[in-house]
Amino acid sequence: MAEVENKQIIFKGYIEGNPRETDMEFKVGKKMKMEAPKGSGSLLVKNLYLSCDPYMRGRMRNFHGSYIPPFVPGSVIEGFGVSKVLDSDSPKFKPGDIISGFTCWEEYTLIHKTDQLRKIVADDIPLSYHIGLLGMPGFTAYVGFYEVCKPKKGDCVFVSAASGAVGQLVGQLAKLHGCYVVGSAGTNQKVELLKNKLGFDEAFNYKEEADFDAALKRYFTNGIDIYFDNVGGSMLDAVLLNMKNHGKIAVCGMVSQQSLSQPQGIHNLFNLVIKSITMKGFLQSDYLHLFPNFLEDVVRFYKQGKIIYLEDVNEGLESGPVAFAGLFSGRNVGKQVISVARD
Amino acid sequence: MAEVENKQIIFKGYIEGNPRETDMEFKVGKKMKMEAPKGSGSLLVKNLYLSCDPYMRGRMRNFHGSYIPPFVPGSVIEGFGVSKVLDSDSPKFKPGDIISGFTCWEEYTLIHKTDQLRKIVADDIPLSYHIGLLGMPGFTAYVGFYEVCKPKKGDCVFVSAASGAVGQLVGQLAKLHGCYVVGSAGTNQKVELLKNKLGFDEAFNYKEEADFDAALKRYFTNGIDIYFDNVGGSMLDAVLLNMKNHGKIAVCGMVSQQSLSQPQGIHNLFNLVIKSITMKGFLQSDYLHLFPNFLEDVVRFYKQGKIIYLEDVNEGLESGPVAFAGLFSGRNVGKQVISVARD
Incomplete structure (x- = not known):
């Protein structure tokens, strides 16, 4: 039976601030059958x-209270990916299938948890989009915007980390x-x-x-109905001052908060009371029943040329x-993607 | 026509921190017809x-972005009250009626805005309860708990400023x-x-x-489903660490925040994301269509002896x-009440 070398990216050990290149190590792992x-x-x-996703920073910290456990120091990094099946002991998949789902940062992976894997039906959509536009980030945007923000036509929407x-x-769904x-x-x-x-x-x-308060007032003379928050911190604080009554804040991420142990303080929460604002954290995994609707809608928009998707692919x-x-x-x-192999 | 002296409490001028006795002045106003x-x-x-209510602090500040305008320096303080009609030019009320609603801190008031006034039907409930249990504070508790928190049987509920x-x-509705x-x-x-x-x-x-974190962990070994927040500040920060997944925070007040210009920072909002928490500010005035249901339910509970109501009456x-x-x-x-006259 063929045994091959398997190149891997190893998680070296727990961090406090933002991840640095040196917190990970490229190496050639054990030979693999x-x-x-x-x-x-x-x-x-x-x-x-x-897929490189900001939530993965949370897994690099020695913090066990989150929805997903930390990485194990010395082990291969886990994450979303698009992969080709070489051999299958599952009746649901066969060699040659292209799948998306949880895999590892290495050339070849033996995947044991197969329930959440999704078979990709070949069409003219780039394969890498299945970890972006049609994957977890796209689904996060979809449920965050439609289900959490519950938008109305004409609403004034602000998005941070907007590209x-x-x-x-x-942003594109909101325009549509x-x-x-x-x-x-x-x-x-x-910009x-x-x-x-x-x-x-x-x-x-x-x-x-x-x-930031002045910048927001320049673009939202009458205030913000919906804030899709990807960053937290001082932008969130300025947004609170500029929300309209009954405004909604979908809290998707807090990428500006480098440290879990000493996060920045938010000072303007009294606006929640005086303006009856709803602020809602959410996880896309709570809405998985909507995944088929998401795929149908977003694939249609994409094929109609109504939306595009920007990727940053590292080779x-x-x-x-x-x-x-x-x-x-x-x-x-x-969207940050790592291209490991073309097929 | 009879003219009488009218004793009044005057708002002296805008404040920054918490109200002090000396920010108000007792005086005898102009004679009144x-x-x-x-x-x-x-x-x-x-x-x-x-009625003495914490929201009134907001009206003592020179801040015009709230749901209710500031008091006018040199004018009589406005607030909720229970009053007896002496003369009426409105077809809806007649002399002798007892009403609750917006009035002024004085012996006699000429009320021009009469739409929100409510006629009190005499029964065995103390009249003062109509600015407490059966007034704005009670209604705030009712809609905040049932409509904002949407409780389930068995939920673990924390209430600050609980008495x-x-x-x-x-707290009593949650127990029921x-x-x-x-x-x-x-x-x-x-306590x-x-x-x-x-x-x-x-x-x-x-x-x-x-x-506070340790205190909450003592009482909520498995976390908090619902936090009814009357105080904000560091208690809110500690609660965020102890919320369960999909927990709900009804933000009713932030009485701990003495200063609008330098409010305390809240550091643990990342919990909104990792636990899918909803935090919702609300105003009872957005739910006025439920006022009849509220009165019916709470009067019934009271008459059945299922709830009581504590008042602190200053004479x-x-x-x-x-x-x-x-x-x-x-x-x-x-509930802090000022008793001006018994009838």
């Missing part, structure tokens, strides 16, 4: 695309819904993309704003650490 | 009971709903009342707790400033 052992129910896959994997879809949409991002290039490619009504570079498994660390400095433009 | 002028649609009333005008009813209920208060006397008179399962004196209009300032140091035990 190219089979899914009989009776194991597992799949042997070749990983094609791996990111989630934000770019939120008839909303006025403003996004913030961290470079002028991203241009938001306005000229992604169809946002307005966008601004938060790094060039000394006063080669070795580029994983630098790509992942870059998420937290805003290096990526659009 | 004992009539509701023809064609004015107004009512002349004699005020019997006046106050709102909190004491929230089959919940486990813990309250916090600021004196050992209040005793919560446990022995109001039927809370547990209660603690927050002033004797060095570590005489002159006692208004001291009674109101006392709300913010926790001097009051139960």
